[in-house]
Amino acid sequence: MIDDLPPLREVIRTHDLRAKKAFGQNFLLDLNLTARIARAAGDLHDADILEIGPGPGGLTRGLLAEGARHVLAVEKDPRCLPALAEIARSYPGRLQVIAGDALEVDPLAHLTPPVKVIANLPYNVGTELLIRWMTPRDWPPFWDSLTLMFQREVAERITARPGSKAYGRLALMVQWRAEARIVLHLPPEAFTPPPKVSSAVVHITRLEAPRFPADPKVLERLVAAGFNQRRKMLRAALRGQHKGIESLLEAAGIPPTARAEEIELERWCRLARVVADA
Numbered sequence: 001m002i003d004d005l006p007p008l009r010e011v012i013r014t015h016d017l018r019a020k021k022a023f024g025q026n027f028l029l030d031l032n033l034t035a036r037i038a039r040a041a042g043d044l045h046d047a048d049i050l051e052i053g054p055g056p057g058g059l060t061r062g063l064l065a066e067g068a069r070h071v072l073a074v075e076k077d078p079r080c081l082p083a084l085a086e087i088a089r090s091y092p093g094r095l096q097v098i099a100g101d102a103l104e105v106d107p108l109a110h111l112t113p114p115v116k117v118i119a120n121l122p123y124n125v126g127t128e129l130l131i132r133w134m135t136p137r138d139w140p141p142f143w144d145s146l147t148l149m150f151q152r153e154v155a156e157r158i159t160a161r162p163g164s165k166a167y168g169r170l171a172l173m174v175q176w177r178a179e180a181r182i183v184l185h186l187p188p189e190a191f192t193p194p195p196k197v198s199s200a201v202v203h204i205t206r207l208e209a210p211r212f213p214a215d216p217k218v219l220e221r222l223v224a225a226g227f228n229q230r231r232k233m234l235r236a237a238l239r240g241q242h243k244g245i246e247s248l249l250e251a252a253g254i255p256p257t258a259r260a261e262e263i264e265l266e267r268w269c270r271l272a273r274v275v276a277d278a
């Protein structure tokens, strides 16, 4: 028992929270597991937590039981609000719920740094938000860390190393300005109802500054072009990107015959600088 609230199965029955596909709902009902996910985000006592998609509140309860200073939860399904209000009553002043779509509401005004983002979200929404959180106008961003559930394959793409099949835009975008690792693997049966695929929790910690200097737009454009045709040699995949790309590749220390997946972050950044200067 991590708290005095009713078990989640009972909460779901009481509030008739049958999982709806339209909301991408696969709930975690094991509070020991949600407390473990909360712990994977590090010490929560001195942080505000932004939780997206609390649903019936399993992870929310894990966060609060693990001592989160304040939890701000954004939930799109209004059916979940009464269950979340019960949790708020049990932890006075520590849980605030915003009813709305996380892709549309801006919760920043309600958060005091340091902020940790923690979420078990529908996979498509999770990837969209990850990209937004990784590409703010200014760096460092509003958050210190992101602890997010993904389809296992996406988690592997985020943490992938050069030379692997999973290595690509997502790995470079995240690892340029953050540290990312998989902290937990979950089988489909961990969820109710079980999804078709396995899942993994990724913990991402931001760096104060990018690992290597580069203009974000130039870097993103080159990486996108390189991996869009990942089987092609870079001199062909990047042909449309700049006049004389072959000599620019060479100036960045990249053999023009190499493929995108062979090139590590440092040389992608070097290429972005060479292209920006050309």
Ligand code: SAM
Pocket: 023, 024, 025, 026, 027, 028, 029, 052, 053, 054, 055, 056, 057, 058, 059, 074, 075, 076, 077, 080, 100, 101, 102, 103, 119, 120, 121, 122, 125
């Ligand atoms: N966090 C809960 C758990 O672990 O059991 C629920 C997880 S369920 C996979 C995803 C939750 O995100 C659902 O409660 C769903 O209603 C909510 N959701 C889906 N799309 C959302 C969006 N765009 N903004 C906010 N919440 C969303």
